[in-house]
Amino acid sequence: MSVIVRDENNEIFLFCKGADSIIYSRLAENGKSYKKATTAHLSDYAEDGLRTLVFGYRKLEQEEYENWNQIFTKAKTTMGPEREELLESASEMIEKELILLGAVAIEDKLQKGVPECIDKLAQAGLKIWLLTGDKKETAINIGFACSLLRLDMKQFHLCLGKEAKRKSQNMVCLIFLKSRS
8 A cells, every 4th residue: 555645845655564575565765774684573573473564655746746647547537447457557667766664563463252252163163274474473473363273273384485485475374283182
């Protein structure tokens, strides 16, 4: 998600927030100064079960903004099935060459009664799956918090290899569960 703003000096800036894999793939070579430290912080946050977002920005020149805005305006006023594709293309045109600003982590609280409800459904024999775009550590912590995972379960993790991760923007990891009893 992005926002474009003009400051009091008439300078135009693009600010982006998103998953680390997305923002990192859009960083400029000179915008990666804090990537290593930020990645370490994100890992710590994920292990604590926190949800994370990464932020980046870049300054836009007036001409670049005006050219892009024409394309974006046309995309957002398009009707029909191609609208989403045009909007995605416009976003990719502008969301590039970012400078890493940092990251934020928040606790994602469950609604009251969720753990008990999931536990009762599991006791009734229902098979429950969790599909998430979170990091593996975050997904595991959330799984325990909502009673989807229990200590008596054996976990099997299948994740993309390192080469596949580099080629993909999103990490894919499946966690299979089996009760020990």
